[in-house]
Amino acid sequence: xxxxxxxxxxxxxxxxxxxxxxxxxxxxxxxxxxxxxxxxxxxxxxxxxxxxxxxxxxxxxxxxxxxxxxxxxxxxxxxxxxxxxxxxxxxxxxxxxxxxxxxxxxxxxxxxx
Amino acid sequence: xxxxxxxxxxxxxxxxxxxxxxxxxxxxxxxxxxxxxxxxxxxxxxxxxxxxxxxxxxxxxxxxxxxxxxxxxxxxxxxxxxxxxxxxxxxxxxxxxxxxxxxxxxxxxxxxxxx
Numbered sequence: 001x002x003x004x005x006x007x008x009x010x011x012x013x014x015x016x017x018x019x020x021x022x023x024x025x026x027x028x029x030x031x032x033x034x035x036x037x038x039x040x041x042x043x044x045x046x047x048x049x050x051x052x053x054x055x056x057x058x059x060x061x062x063x064x065x066x067x068x069x070x071x072x073x074x075x076x077x078x079x080x081x082x083x084x085x086x087x088x089x090x091x092x093x094x095x096x097x098x099x100x101x102x103x104x105x106x107x108x109x110x111x112x113x
Numbered sequence: 114x115x116x117x118x119x120x121x122x123x124x125x126x127x128x129x130x131x132x133x134x135x136x137x138x139x140x141x142x143x144x145x146x147x148x149x150x151x152x153x154x155x156x157x158x159x160x161x162x163x164x165x166x167x168x169x170x171x172x173x174x175x176x177x178x179x180x181x182x183x184x185x186x187x188x189x190x191x192x193x194x195x196x197x198x199x200x201x202x203x204x205x206x207x208x209x210x211x212x213x214x215x216x217x218x219x220x221x222x223x224x225x226x227x228x
Contacts, residue, residue, distance in 0.1 A: 031214050041220060094214040
């Protein structure tokens with residue numbers, strides 16, 4: 001079954017701790033993306049990567065970091081520098097061209113306690 | 114820069130009634146247009162997309178959308194909704210000249226179908 005797997009589905013973090021969200025795809029897509037979703041704000045791009053070992057900041061990259069060591073994997077770290085990390089995080093992948101749609105994982109809901 | 118505005122944050126409608134979810138975009142360059150649906154605590158699923166050609170695009174689950182270049186709109190319609198259509202709907206654009214596949218999303222519209 002081809003698709004995108006995000007884990008965990010729910011995550012709780014104490015203030016001041018870093019936490020890493022996992023995203024794996026087996027669609028052989030070149031591009032991968034991380035979006036943050038907050039109520040009433042739609043999806044905002046955090047980081048994206050078009051090829052292995054390369055990634056670019058999106059609109060709200062502050063307080064986040066990523067890596068792309070393998071084509072299949074694009075983990076997101078929410079650092080303690082992110083002031084308001086509680087949100088729903090969505091990972092997506094696509095062939096990487098403008099006319100192709102993105103495929104989304106099921107999301108990770110992060111709550112800071 | 115592009116931006117997307119979904120004109121209604123919530124749309125309540127009775128089952129079997131028609132519905133229209135409105136989307137306007139702003140862009141100085143040509144764009145491709147997409148509608149996605151999100152069920153509670155799920156990821157997004159593509160409903161339909163406009164790339165070129167006929168301005169009326171048909172998608173899954175009986176949805177269709179019409180691209181209007183002069184109005185810079187891409188409204189989503191369904192002639193008769195079901196309870197199962199209750200979800201959040203997102204309009205998105207990508208720049209045709211982009212080689213990144215990045216999407217710009219609207220704020221979302223929650224469709225609430227009542228029995």
